[in-house]
Amino acid sequence: MKRSLFLFLAILLPLAAGAQDTTMTMKRARLLVPRPALEPVKSLIPGQQAPAVDTLETSDPRVMMVLRSDNTWQYVKNADSLLTDAVFRESWSSSVVNPYQVKYDDLPLRITLWLVDSASQYTCPYQTKVFSKFGIRRGRQHQGVDLPYPKGTPVRAAFDGRVRYAARASGYGNLVVIRHANGLETFYGHLSQMDVQVGDWVHNGDVIGLGGSTGRATGPHLHFETRYKGYAFDPQWIIDFESGDLRQGAYVLHRRLLNPSATYVPASEDEEEEIYLTEEQERAEEERIARERAAMRYHTIRSGDTLSGIALKYGTTVNNICKLNNITPKTTLRIGRSIRVK
Ligand SMILES: [Zn+2]
Numbered sequence: 001m002k003r004s005l006f007l008f009l010a011i012l013l014p015l016a017a018g019a020q021d022t023t024m025t026m027k028r029a030r031l032l033v034p035r036p037a038l039e040p041v042k043s044l045i046p047g048q049q050a051p052a053v054d055t056l057e058t059s060d061p062r063v064m065m066v067l068r069s070d071n072t073w074q075y076v077k078n079a080d081s082l083l084t085d086a087v088f089r090e091s092w093s094s095s096v097v098n099p100y101q102v103k104y105d106d107l108p109l110r111i112t113l114w115l116v117d118s119a120s121q122y123t124c125p126y127q128t129k130v131f132s133k134f135g136i137r138r139g140r141q142h143q144g145v146d147l148p149y150p151k152g153t154p155v156r157a158a159f160d161g162r163v164r165y166a167a168r169a170s171g172y173g174n175l176v177v178i179r180h181a182n183g184l185e186t187f188y189g190h191l192s193q194m195d196v197q198v199g200d201w202v203h204n205g206d207v208i209g210l211g212g213s214t215g216r217a218t219g220p221h222l223h224f225e226t227r228y229k230g231y232a233f234d235p236q237w238i239i240d241f242e243s244g245d246l247r248q249g250a251y252v253l254h255r256r257l258l259n260p261s262a263t264y265v266p267a268s269e270d271e272e273e274e275i276y277l278t279e280e281q282e283r284a285e286e287e288r289i290a291r292e293r294a295a296m297r298y299h300t301i302r303s304g305d306t307l308s309g310i311a312l313k314y315g316t317t318v319n320n321i322c323k324l325n326n327i328t329p330k331t332t333l334r335i336g337r338s339i340r341v342k
Contacts, residue, residue: 062181063119075119077160082201087183088162091229094198097169097177100230104258111228111253113182115238115246120160120181123205124244125188126153126222127326131289134234143232144187144225147241148289150296151192151220152338153211156204158186158239163200163208172223173215176208189223190215219293231258244326297342301333314341 050070058065062085064078082088093099116122125147132146157178164185165177172189176196179185192212196202213220226235235241238251299310307318307329318329324340333339 063117075117077119082181085181087181088179092164092179094165094167097165097172097175098227098230102229102231104231104255107229107231107255107258109255111183111255113184113228113238113251113253114249115159115182115184115251116249121204122159122246123156124239124241124246125156125158125186125224126211127241127244129242129289130236131221131286134232134236143227144189144223145235145241147222147224148293149211149220149222150293150298151210151212153220153222154207155188155191155209155211155222157202157206157208159184159204161186161202163196163198163202166194166196166198168214171215173212174209178202178208183228185225185227187223187225187227189225190221192220219290228253228258233258295342296340298338299341301335301337301339303335305333307333310339310341316341 050068050072052066053069054067056065056067058075062078062081063075065073066076067073091099091101126149128147128149130145131148132142134142134145136142155176159178159180161178161180163176164179165175167175169175169189172187174189174191174194176188176191176194177185178188188208190211190213191209192214193210194208195210196206196208202208211220211222224235225232226238227233233253237253238247239245240247297314299305299314307321311318311321321339321341322328322331324342327339
């Protein structure tokens with residue numbers, strides 16, 4: 001078929017094909033395990049789709065449109081463009097936690113961060129109630145959120161990107177920093193084990209390490225930060241950690257919400273009440289989480305295990321296990337995987 005016909009289809013059928021495209025993207029995110037990746041991960045699963053017959057450029061040089069022999073089309077990342085993209089080269093350091101030296105006045109007034117698109121999706125790094133929030137905490141600026149979990153919990157990359165830092169850092173313990181194509185950086189602190197190296201390209205959902213309490217942490221928790229050009233902002237503006245949902249596909253970050261010294265000051269007293277817990281609330285929250293953590297039980301999948309067998313063993317139901325692990329009764333149980341049973 002001629003290229004012009006494909007173009008015609010691509011223009012006329014964006015809605016129908018777009019829906020299919022999303023399904024493919026989600027499948028891709030689960031199937032591709034890029035480590036150790038030496039190159040940007042190409043957003044294609046070989047052998048699963050009709051052969052590509054043509055590629056078209058889009059208005060974004062980092063995204064291409066691939067036309068297939070079965071008349072479908074799909075957006076894919078342009079791996080060559082990612083390799084030369086300035087965002088992955090400028091202010092790039094594997095030894096400095098924050099290599100940016102951007103003056104506050106040089107930041108744009110508004111920064112639109114495209115968080116997901118049809119070629120790249122999102123995964124919650126770890127879903128739970130936020131234990132300690134972003135902001136002033138006992139007189140010091142807390143630059144991220146703390147998400148408590150049992151030691152050894154897999155930590156997942158929130159978005160596609162490239163590992164910029166993977167080493168010990170003072171205050172963070174073992175720290176992984178991933179830079180994303182939109183300029184955003186995500187920080188994952190206190191890890192007990194780091195499964196990625198500087199330079200690795202990761203997909204959202206890839207396990208980048210295991211949770212722990214390295215550094216100054218009191219108990220196992222993920223310290224998660226979002227920064228733009230070194231300026232930390234509250235990750236809860238973009239992620240609802242309790243539901244695991246991304247709040248919006250694109251987030252407009254206003255410069256006025258970033259403090260010149262990266263110290264966020266709420267606009268009003270009322271806002272502060274909402275954002276920060278009192279010492280008393282924080283203690284109560286600490287106790288609640290400690291109780292919850294003590295009650296958690298995990299099971300490591302062995303050969304021959306079935307969900308109903310596991311449910312019976314721990315006196316629970318298949319439904320409960322599915323809910324706790326965000327899986328379905330049909331999910332394949334990989335041997336060695338640890339699932340929460342209580
Ligand atoms: Zn923290």
